[in-house]
Amino acid sequence: MTSNPVLRLSGIAKRFGPLRANDGISFELKRGEVIALLGENGAGKTTLMNILFGHYVADEGTVEAFGKQLPPGDPRAALDAGIGMVHQHFTLADNMTVQENIALGTESLWRLKLDRTAARRRITQLSSDFGLAVDPAATVAALSVGERQRVEILKALYRDARILILDEPTAVLTPAETDALFRTLKLLVAKGLSIIFISHKLNEVMAVSDRVLVLRAGKLVGERDTKTTDRKELAALMVGQEVKPAEVRPVRLGAPLLTLERVSTAPHNGAGLDDVSLTLTAGEITGLAGVSGNGQAALAALIAGTRRPTGGRISIAGNDVSDWSPRAALSHGIARIPEDRHAVGTIGDMSVTENVIAERYGSPRFSRMGFLNWTAARRFAEKIIADYDVKCPSPEARIRLLSGGNMQKLILGRALDPDPAVILASQPTRGLDVGAVAYVHRMLLAARDRGAAVLLISEDLEEVLALSDRILVMSQGRLSTPSSRGERSIRELGELMAGHSGENSDHAA
């Protein structure tokens, strides 16, 4: 490929306080090329794309699109230059139709009548050209996650994007939907578009890209042609060291500790539970795989105590529980690691001390006659910081200032310190670096070896496969039959994830 680059980044640097999120990054993107931007969470991929798209202003460096320099900090200019971005979290108005969402912002404010027919024709044309099947008249709220992503891509194409940036596009997709997305990307490239594909999943990077750029700790540490590299080399570049998988000892099963019997719940961040029965047994890690939004959030909220069942029974160590709440869950010895450590797991503007006592601040250990015992609380915080190797300035520091990994270690410490019987770990390693991931895995395995019953809910299929003694797949609020370690292949699990009905299994129909 000898053509001029469509995009050139030169010496991009960006600091957030002491953190160097991007440090002297330069690269070029050619016409019709797919670049994969590979790196762990926190390596600086998203920051870089936000600079490129004008959401952040770089401290140093320039962005050139089609030979012209982009003014920093101006998303409008980036859009006008033909750069389109599909964010990890979709930016669609739920109560509007697909067509309205796509056309939003492209119509002149001064025109009295919208040219809906032309808009509709163009959307239909684009979706048939690139295999992005979606009904322009449907309301976004009624769409599946995969369909919403197609709308986001259509939105960018509708604005004549020549460069498409996809930020972790497969995180919310089933394996089959991912394949369909990749077919769409191939069609786009064939039409001369250029694509930047951000991911930390090696197999996808290998499958879809022409060239791989590896980011680590804000720096560009490697650039490889996809044809001449392999997963092992990329993994080593990404992490900077060899990663050893966690060692798994044989299972010593104990008594059933938590049993759900034909439980149903209201929808919560996706589907609700539909007649689900599940038993968590001492000494076993039960892994729950599934595409997000299929009821995992409802199950996690139910076990955590923040949602009550609408039907069915919960029993703990053989006893039915009637009054269900977070406090009841805690008092029954359930440790909870929530999916969202920023919004749910911690109270960001409160101190480390105030956060680690949060699940037990009212116990005699930390309080007397309505007054908090700050000395005991601080001692506890210091113990957790030492035992769980948390890096933080002091127990008085606001927890918001900690990195995700250290925050998660504090949550682990808070949850595991009372030696719980049941552990609910919901997406426990999402967004963590490799070191922290390994730490969390070790802690969960150690708890299981001590005889705790662990429920691991994760979108990361490899994590589920590595840790779980028993795997279940959740789809549309229902559980599959269990399979033991190694019994089902990734492919079989993927089919279960897509659901038996198969209605959202393929979007390039």
Next chain:
Amino acid sequence: MRLEPKPAPSLGVLFLFPLAAVATTLVLTSILVLAAGASPLSVFYLVARGAAGSQFALLETLTRATPLIFTGLAIAVAFRAKLWNIGAEAQLYMGGVMTVVLGTGALPLPAPILIPILMIAAMLAGALMLLGPAVLKTRFGVDEVVTTLLLNFIVLLFVSMLLEGVLKDPMGLGWPQSQKIIAEAQLPRLIQGKRLHYGFVIAIVAAILVWVITKKTLLGYEMRAVGHNAEGARFVGIPVNRILMKTALLSGGLAALAGFSEVSGLKGNLTLDLSPGYGYTGIVVAMLAMLNPLGVVASAIFVAGIFVGADAMSRAAKVPSYIADVMVATSLLTMVVAILLTRFRIRWK
């Protein structure tokens, strides 16, 4: 222009921000003073002298600060838990109503018993005023800003109805005012012959108690947790709705004490001009104090000083005393900006 988050500021910086906000306020209001044809420096000097230049001025400032400490505390407690109580004015008036209902002879008791009863009754009335909006908020998600704000007007009309009806003083020559409270219901003066009364002492004690509650007790911890992150608080087992109820009761009760203290310590009866907007000014007081209960005392005295000083200044410098309202309002705006700047850095592109 964009905002970027920045790490927590040091304690020293936190003290600097209110001062910087006040300095900015002075600069901005000088423009209006110049427009009124006076010299800003002499006007600010006259305000300062009028607020604190003599024993009389100082005592008057502290007298005026007393209700502001109560309403400021009420707002600080509520806002800390993100319960947006804009209805301190209504709660204040309900406190005043209870004081005259029970304090005009209905309870013939000696002062050491009667005064605590009046305080408790006033607090209950104020607390109930905020209970309704709090229930509507937690049960049905009704915005408490709207309900508490509108209740101010309802309560003022309700008080007007009482003063024209059952509470009307038969000897009041037809004015809409209540009977005088009996001697046993009056808070004594702090200094014989001056207007400053024991309500000021109660206000200081209340500020210390509220500080102890927020910093040292489980309730304070729960209220802060709910205010910072209700979802996170619910997850760790804090009963969020119940805490909001308790916060509402405390906040409404504190605001009602302002009404009690004004009637029992200063006015002696209830009229429709019991409060020149102390309930609203309490919001400024609480914000200037960055919701710190002890800071509320200082900021209440500062705000009261501006009002008292501006009265004296307008007599001497012929600048309308409305400049005080402008100064207080401007200081609220500059303080909101200052608080924003403690958390974010502005980048000009």
